[in-house]
Amino acid sequence: MTKREKLLQTTLELIANQSIQATPMSQIAKESGVATGTIYHHFKSKEEIVQEIYLSSKKEFQQVIQANLHAAAGIKAQFYSLWSGIYEYYINNPLLFRFVQQVNYSPYINEATREEGRVYYQDAYKFFETGIMSGHFRKMEVMLISELIHGNISTLVELQLNGMLADSNNQVKSAIDFSWNAIRI
Amino acid sequence: MTKREKLLQTTLELIANQSIQATPMSQIAKESGVATGTIYHHFKSKEEIVQEIYLSSKKEFQQVIQANLHAAAGIKAQFYSLWSGIYEYYINNPLLFRFVQQVNYSPYINEATREEGRVYYQDAYKFFETGIMSGHFRKMEVMLISELIHGNISTLVELQLNGMLADSNNQVKSAIDFSWNAIRI
Amino acid sequence: MTKREKLLQTTLELIANQSIQATPMSQIAKESGVATGTIYHHFKSKEEIVQEIYLSSKKEFQQVIQANLHAAAGIKAQFYSLWSGIYEYYINNPLLFRFVQQVNYSPYINEATREEGRVYYQDAYKFFETGIMSGHFRKMEVMLISELIHGNISTLVELQLNGMLADSNNQVKSAIDFSWNAIRI
Amino acid sequence: MTKREKLLQTTLELIANQSIQATPMSQIAKESGVATGTIYHHFKSKEEIVQEIYLSSKKEFQQVIQANLHAAAGIKAQFYSLWSGIYEYYINNPLLFRFVQQVNYSPYINEATREEGRVYYQDAYKFFETGIMSGHFRKMEVMLISELIHGNISTLVELQLNGMLADSNNQVKSAIDFSWNAIRI
DNA sequence: TATGAATGAGTCTTCATTCAT
DNA sequence: CATGAATGAAGACTCATTCAT
Numbered sequence: 001m002t003k004r005e006k007l008l009q010t011t012l013e014l015i016a017n018q019s020i021q022a023t024p025m026s027q028i029a030k031e032s033g034v035a036t037g038t039i040y041h042h043f044k045s046k047e048e049i050v051q052e053i054y055l056s057s058k059k060e061f062q063q064v065i066q067a068n069l070h071a072a073a074g075i076k077a078q079f080y081s082l083w084s085g086i087y088e089y090y091i092n093n094p095l096l097f098r099f100v101q102q103v104n105y106s107p108y109i110n111e112a113t114r115e116e117g118r119v120y121y122q123d124a125y126k127f128f129e130t131g132i133m134s135g136h137f138r139k140m141e142v143m144l145i146s147e148l149i150h151g152n153i154s155t156l157v158e159l160q161l162n163g164m165l166a167d168s169n170n171q172v173k174s175a176i177d178f179s180w181n182a183i184r185i
Numbered sequence: 186m187t188k189r190e191k192l193l194q195t196t197l198e199l200i201a202n203q204s205i206q207a208t209p210m211s212q213i214a215k216e217s218g219v220a221t222g223t224i225y226h227h228f229k230s231k232e233e234i235v236q237e238i239y240l241s242s243k244k245e246f247q248q249v250i251q252a253n254l255h256a257a258a259g260i261k262a263q264f265y266s267l268w269s270g271i272y273e274y275y276i277n278n279p280l281l282f283r284f285v286q287q288v289n290y291s292p293y294i295n296e297a298t299r300e301e302g303r304v305y306y307q308d309a310y311k312f313f314e315t316g317i318m319s320g321h322f323r324k325m326e327v328m329l330i331s332e333l334i335h336g337n338i339s340t341l342v343e344l345q346l347n348g349m350l351a352d353s354n355n356q357v358k359s360a361i362d363f364s365w366n367a368i369r370i
Numbered sequence: 371m372t373k374r375e376k377l378l379q380t381t382l383e384l385i386a387n388q389s390i391q392a393t394p395m396s397q398i399a400k401e402s403g404v405a406t407g408t409i410y411h412h413f414k415s416k417e418e419i420v421q422e423i424y425l426s427s428k429k430e431f432q433q434v435i436q437a438n439l440h441a442a443a444g445i446k447a448q449f450y451s452l453w454s455g456i457y458e459y460y461i462n463n464p465l466l467f468r469f470v471q472q473v474n475y476s477p478y479i480n481e482a483t484r485e486e487g488r489v490y491y492q493d494a495y496k497f498f499e500t501g502i503m504s505g506h507f508r509k510m511e512v513m514l515i516s517e518l519i520h521g522n523i524s525t526l527v528e529l530q531l532n533g534m535l536a537d538s539n540n541q542v543k544s545a546i547d548f549s550w551n552a553i554r555i
Numbered sequence: 556m557t558k559r560e561k562l563l564q565t566t567l568e569l570i571a572n573q574s575i576q577a578t579p580m581s582q583i584a585k586e587s588g589v590a591t592g593t594i595y596h597h598f599k600s601k602e603e604i605v606q607e608i609y610l611s612s613k614k615e616f617q618q619v620i621q622a623n624l625h626a627a628a629g630i631k632a633q634f635y636s637l638w639s640g641i642y643e644y645y646i647n648n649p650l651l652f653r654f655v656q657q658v659n660y661s662p663y664i665n666e667a668t669r670e671e672g673r674v675y676y677q678d679a680y681k682f683f684e685t686g687i688m689s690g691h692f693r694k695m696e697v698m699l700i701s702e703l704i705h706g707n708i709s710t711l712v713e714l715q716l717n718g719m720l721a722d723s724n725n726q727v728k729s730a731i732d733f734s735w736n737a738i739r740i
Numbered sequence: 741t742a743t744g745a746a747t748g749a750g751t752c753t754t755c756a757t758t759c760a761t
Numbered sequence: 762c763a764t765g766a767a768t769g770a771a772g773a774c775t776c777a778t779t780c781a782t
Contacts, residue, residue, distance in 0.1 A: 003762090003763095029765095034763075034764085035763060035764040035765050036764085036765065036766095037763070037764055037765065037766095038762075038763055038764070038765095041762055041763070042762095
């Protein structure tokens with residue numbers, strides 16, 4: 001791992017676990033095993049680090065979407081695969097999930113950056129578009145569908161990570177059905 | 186308005202518009218037209234102000250729920266009323282909505298306070314419980330339904346407040362249908 | 371007890387137990403059962419309260435001296451009586467002893483006030499003067515003798531209050547002898 | 556002088572001359588020619604600076620004791636040397652003397668730190684122990700002798716620094732005799 | 741006299757960032 | 762590229778004192 005990657009990784013962990021406000025640059029430096037000044041050879045500012053993590057998480061998210069859309073499969077199978085894929089991605093990367101939550105409404109992420117992040121949802125948009133055209137999904141703005149479904153998944157992850165899902169397999173199943181019924185015709 | 190109420194109101198506005206981190210006590214004092222020390226005559230700390238606003242918003246939320254559950258009406262009408270009532274409450278109180286978002290994942294609101302806030306959801310829980318018993322709603326944990334539906338509404342409010350809903354009446358209609366289809370049998 | 375006396379008493383206790391710096395006027399008010407503003411009807415400032423306690427303790431000290439100098443007794447008996455009397459006075463009034471220590475080198479007691487307090491030592495001065503004249507005590511400045519003997523007593527009180535005197539009766543006896551041998555011819 | 560030493564020196568001077576309460580960190584910084592933040596690069600807190608000065612003064616004190624105990628000399632000569640050595644050390648380092656007085660009963664020095672400081676008195680204890688065993692000194696707890704004698708010296712320094720010793724050589728002589736007669740057999 | 745809300749200067753401390761080495 | 766000492770503006774909070782009631 002390069003020093004740069006190490007810094008990104010450390011920042012991610014610290015912010016996810018203790019919030020931005022409680023994460024000074026000095027701590028990032030110490031936990032990364034570098035001097036304070038060194039950070040500024042790799043990044044312009046604290047904001048830049050945060051934004052870089054934010055955007056790279058969105059890029060990775062795009063790959064998760066792509067990896068779970070198997071054109072050959074039926075539309076319902078694809079939908080379940082997509083939903084579960086994203087859910088599991090978050091569950092397996094809780095730091096990333098927490099990080100985005102911490103950071104999303106802070107001054108570190110402005111509307112421009114948020115907008116930039118939305119680009120990576122395109123493949124999901126297309127999937128819903130196709131579903132609507134083919135008469136499988138109710139007619140709605142694809143952006144709206146995407147946000148609602150993504151919101152459902154986030155709700156589940158949030159509950160799961162907080163240990164609020166007893167018999168969780170079953171509840172996850174319920175939640176996917178919830179989303180599916182919400183949009184299918 | 187008492188000085189105390191003025192302070193709560195000012196804090197709500199400032200945090201909603203510019204985040205907690207960007208809202209120093211000195212600014213709260215100045216915008217409230219009082220001296221810094223005066224704040225501490227009314228509140229123990231910045232944290233206490235934030236928590237008080239948070240919890241009183243949850244209490245108000247409870248009244249919104251109650252006001253929109255008309256037992257006499259059919260279950261679908263009740264659901265649409267509840268959904269729209271909450272949505273409109275948020276749209277009419279955007280500062281409160283933003284405030285809760287800003288504050289929710291900050292160290293100012295700990296799990297204990299969050300838990301304390303969940304008490305006020307009880308009436309919604311009961312509504313979903315009844316709906317499941319009577320065979321109108323799919324069988325799911327009521328907590329799970331509540332969180333998912335509330336998530337849907339929040340998604341809509343978020344999009345609306347960010348000006349991302351063209352032809353918004355229509356889209357709100359779509360979103361309610363989304364939620365309704367998600368749970369109805 | 372008048373409100374004024376109550377305030378003096380409370381201040382004495384608080385400062386003795388937790389130092390001046392840790393004793394705000396607000397606490398003095400609360401523990402005295404009055405409002406903050408009330409203090410300022412009775413005293414001009416915090417400094418005035420402290421000085422008043424300081425000087426009244428010195429006045430009381432004068433009475434302790436007088437009460438323990440029995441002209442009829444022999445000089446050694448008088449000395450032992452004086453030494454023990456002061457020692458016991460301090461032991462029985464530990465708050466006063468601690469208070470004076472806390473306050474003595476703080477900006478609240480200036481050299482003028484300290485000088486004012488020394489007036490009350492006159493009777494002890496006279497006692498030593500007489501002892502020197504009659505050839506019982508070594509020839510020294512009476513102020514010097516007084517300060518040294520008083521220092522001895524304070525040392526003992528300090529050790530005693532800190533629980534550092536095992537078999538304390540014996541050690542107190544040793545200390546009085548120490549002082550007596552120091553000055554007797 | 557390193558920046559660290561400069562800070563210690565400045566703090567010593569300021570506190571000695573104007574008390575802790577009247578010595579804000581900002582003034583320590585300014586008089587040391589550094590920024591406020593720099594202090595915290597070298598010390599954890601105000602308390603740490605004060606404690607460090609306190610303990611290093613005690614360490615130095617130990618050396619003063621050792622330097623003035625000449626085993627070859629007679630016991631009386633040693634005693635006079637020790638007494639005078641300490642006295643002169645204080646007179647030549649009035650800031651240190653005042654500092655310890657200012658700080659001794661403040662919350663900055665707790666009992667633990669005070670206890671830690673007492674370690675450095677060991678050599679004096681041994682000297683008195685030996686004197687008692689050899690029949691030169693009256694039988695007393697060595698801790699008690701030490702505290703009483705040290706109290707005598709402090710009394711003298713205090714008077715001297717306050718300009719209250721006219722014909723001071725003579726009075727110092729008297730005071731040493733006072734201490735010597737107090738313990739010798 | 742008594743109250744207690746209000747004041748605001750002042751305290752310690754933090755922390756993103758810079759810069760000489 | 763790397764270091765870490767240094768910066769200084771800014772933050773939360775305290776507290777002696779005032780003043781309208």
